[in-house]
Amino acid sequence: MTKTIAILPGDGIGPEIIAEAIKVLEILKKSFGLKVQLEQGLIGGAAIDATGHPLPAETLKLAKESDAVLLGSVGGPKWEPLNIAIRPEKGLLGLRSELKLFANLRPALLFPELVNASTLKPEIVEGLDILIVRELTGGIYFGQPRGIRILDNGERQSFNTLVYRESEIERIARVAFESAEKRQKRLCSVDKANVLEATEFWREIVTQVGKDYPNVQLSHMYVDNAAMQLVRAPKQFDVMVTTNMFGDILSDLASQLTGSIGMLPSASLDANNKGMYEPIHGSAPDIAGQNIANPLATILSLAMLLRYSLNQLELATTIENAVSQVLRDGLRTPDIQEEGQKAVTTQEMGDAVVTALQQA
Ligand code: NAD
Numbered sequence: 001m002t003k004t005i006a007i008l009p010g011d012g013i014g015p016e017i018i019a020e021a022i023k024v025l026e027i028l029k030k031s032f033g034l035k036v037q038l039e040q041g042l043i044g045g046a047a048i049d050a051t052g053h054p055l056p057a058e059t060l061k062l063a064k065e066s067d068a069v070l071l072g073s074v075g076g077p078k079w080e081p082l083n084i085a086i087r088p089e090k091g092l093l094g095l096r097s098e099l100k101l102f103a104n105l106r107p108a109l110l111f112p113e114l115v116n117a118s119t120l121k122p123e124i125v126e127g128l129d130i131l132i133v134r135e136l137t138g139g140i141y142f143g144q145p146r147g148i149r150i151l152d153n154g155e156r157q158s159f160n161t162l163v164y165r166e167s168e169i170e171r172i173a174r175v176a177f178e179s180a181e182k183r184q185k186r187l188c189s190v191d192k193a194n195v196l197e198a199t200e201f202w203r204e205i206v207t208q209v210g211k212d213y214p215n216v217q218l219s220h221m222y223v224d225n226a227a228m229q230l231v232r233a234p235k236q237f238d239v240m241v242t243t244n245m246f247g248d249i250l251s252d253l254a255s256q257l258t259g260s261i262g263m264l265p266s267a268s269l270d271a272n273n274k275g276m277y278e279p280i281h282g283s284a285p286d287i288a289g290q291n292i293a294n295p296l297a298t299i300l301s302l303a304m305l306l307r308y309s310l311n312q313l314e315l316a317t318t319i320e321n322a323v324s325q326v327l328r329d330g331l332r333t334p335d336i337q338e339e340g341q342k343a344v345t346t347q348e349m350g351d352a353v354v355t356a357l358q359q360a
Pocket of ligand 1 (some may be wrong): 089
């Protein structure tokens with residue numbers, strides 16, 4: 001059956017990197033028998049310019065009706081003076097909450113060819129392959145009440161609320177255990193159970209869910225230690241699962257272990273594995289329009305889309321192998337370029353992946 005992918009290029013380098021992912025999709029259709037229909041939509045600043053809203057109703061409808069969403073990136077200085085309620089980023093947050101994408105999967109995988117691109121010593125990061133599973137629609141980022149109030153003595157006080165329902169913890173824990181089952185079967189749940197009751201509860205529920213996954217070795221770690229361990233000895237981790245805010249911080253930290261933000265994909269999934277896939281980086285306004293952005297994070301996001309939402313496991317691996325191949329062949333966009341290496345353009349990198357796929 002033909003599946004539909006909503007393609008939302010967005011702003012800045014978004015359209016350039018998405019164009020390369022589309023090339024890959026076209027070759028998968030032509031030479032690998034993939035049956036997909038691509039439908040483009042507006043999001044972010046591009047949508048504001050065209051319709052006045054960062055998430056137009058047609059885009060939301062398209063995303064809801066599609067089997068998966070592939071997104072470039074949103075935002076840029078042009079839209080920063082706008083009221084926060086209608087900024088480009090609201091389009092992205094709106095999509096995440098409307099599609100109920102509660103599970104954010106961020107692999108931090110170091111391609112062996114890029115071992116020198118990391119700021120950490122090669123022996124610390126060589127072979128690194130971590131998956132961070134972050135809860136995306138709950139916790140302190142969404143908890144009520146929130147705001148700023150005036151106390152009896154007239155002083156202002158700000159507050160946010162860290163809340164998790166048992167069902168919210170259970171469903172993200174299951175995603176993490178199931179991911180671990182397909183990998184090295186080790187799961188580290190990260191919390192601050194020594195200080196925060198809400199995360200003591202998190203630990204209790206994750207432990208309870210773990211009884212259904214006897215093959216997975218579960219451990220728990222406080223978030224401050226986890227941050228330290230990620231830099232000290234990151235290879236001890238296989239899958240990590242954590243709350244919305246801790247995951248936000250730790251996944252950015254982990255991404256940097258691998259050297260370039262231009263290499264890392266992400267998936268945000270709902271309860272039925274429908275998902276939105278996007279590179280972890282932003283719209284990079286400083287390099288937009290120059291044909292120098294690295295399209296590999298977007299192409300690897302497409303591989304995740306095929307794996308998780310279209311169940312095309314072999315094709316996903318084929319794309320990942322093609323990316324490895326072009327790196328082995330020495331192709332480098334400027335962000336991953338080392339001394340003495342010639343840089344290629346965004347389009348040349350995309351073309352090289354297509355060629356590697358044709359030879360696969
Ligand atoms: P950014 O990720 O856009 O850029 C950070 C740095 O990384 C820049 O120097 C940029 O040139 C470089 N970079 C990013 N992607 C690259 C790629 N594919 N190839 C080569 N280099 C790359 O972060 P920022 O500068 O903090 O944010 C810029 C805009 O993007 C802001 O408007 C921000 O709100 C938005 N943003 C959007 C998303 C998203 O769409 N998911 C995520 C983060 C930031």
